[in-house]
Amino acid sequence: MSMTKADLIDQIAEGTGLTKIETRAVVEGFMTAVRGAMKEGRRIELREFGVFEVQHRAPRTGRNPQTNEPVEIEDRYKPVFRPSDKLSDAVDAAHKSDEE
Secondary structure, three states: OOOOHHHHHHHHHHHHOOOHHHHHHHHHHHHHHHHHHHHOOOOEEEOOOEEEEEEEEOOEEEEOOOOOOEEEEOOEEEEEEEEOHHHHHHHHHHHHHHHO
C-alpha cells in the first residue's frame, strides 16, 4: 500500500482545484528545491511536518556477510527526514484507530 508521485499529484490536484499539469509542476518544483538545498548542506524545516537535513556518516569497519571479512566503509553524507511530533502523533493515532 504505497503512494506514488502520480498518486500524490492526483490527490493534490483534486483537493486544490489545480490541473494535474500545474500540480505536477508544483510537486516537481518542491522536490527540486529540497534536493538543491540538501546538496548545499542546508536544512529544510516544514513546521508541523518535519525536517529534511543532511547527516554525516563517519567511516567505519563493516563485515562482508558472505565471507565475514572486514570491509572498510568510507564516510558519506546521507539525506534524512525527521518527522515533527505533530506528524508522528497523527500517524500513531490513525494507525491505533485502525487496529480497533
